[in-house]
Amino acid sequence: MDTRFAWGAPVRGTAPTNYVVRVTSNSPGFVYDQVQNVPTTNATFKFPRSPSAPGSGNATEASTPYYTTYTVRVIPMNGDVAGDPLYWTYKYEHWKLNNCYDERGQGNGLGTVGNTALTCPVPALTTAGGYSTLTLAWQPAPAAVSYRVTVISNGRATLYGLDTATPDIQTALRFPKASGAYGQYTVRVQPMNASGAGDPAYMTYQLGEYSHECWKTGSESL
The missing domain is CATH 2.60.40 (Immunoglobulin-like)
Known part of the structure; x- marks a missing residue:
């Protein structure tokens, strides 16, 4: 049938x-x-x-x-x-x-790549040369050969962010140490291989002048 x-x-x-x-x-x-x-x-x-x-x-x-x-x-x-x-x-x-x-929001990771999970809380910020460097890390997916990493500013006219593919399970993003960079960002990491893609992992990241933090609301999307 x-x-x-x-x-x-x-x-x-x-x-x-x-x-x-x-x-x-x-x-x-x-x-x-x-x-x-x-x-x-x-x-x-x-x-x-x-x-x-x-x-x-x-x-x-x-x-x-x-x-x-x-x-x-x-x-x-x-x-x-x-x-x-x-x-x-x-x-x-x-x-x-x-x-x-x-089954919205209840996907079981069906696919040939497997899934990942973002590491939160994130490591301490390092500051040098007028920039703050954020290190993002995630768990390896079973069959992934690369990860698509996207960071986008939430509802801001001045955008700082990242869109890249990496074979590693961590990457770094530099923010200018200026008020225009402070605020909330959506972070998305999706495992990939030649046969397809796993389910993306999300978190919300907040950058301040002297601190930063992250959390997961379950409603993040890009």
Whole structure:
């Protein structure tokens, strides 16, 4: 049976060039792990289906391990730059075919790269030559070969930030020691390899003249 999954395009940022869609069975009794790379906001996956019994319409097979739940992950891509993934739980049944449950904020890191976690609190600031240097660090993801690191000022006309890729599990960002640099920033780190992207990790960072701190609200996004 063909099942078509569809989603909306992002409402912020650059328009995606393609989407990586992965569907994986949540049951150890049935192995299903399929990936598609599509240019549109929908993808169709094929699932096994039992014949229907005459009269009742019930499945004729006694054992139907493919009637189970699946995790659906959609991640927008702009070339090799990945956005934030969307997750659903899809419950596949013989009778009911439209059973999708939004797992927003509850993604389980489905993918081939693995996930990371930002280290917070951050190390002490070092100051020299009119600059304050922030060192950011994160946990290694199991299959990552690089990390996309983005730091953006929150709601400020004067922007200081960073957008880079690094093979290391830390990087440094220099701020001018001036009032225009003080304020809150969103920090995002996403593990990458040639096959795709893991889920990004976020935190909020606040820089002051004589101090800095970080925290996680769970609602950060870029």
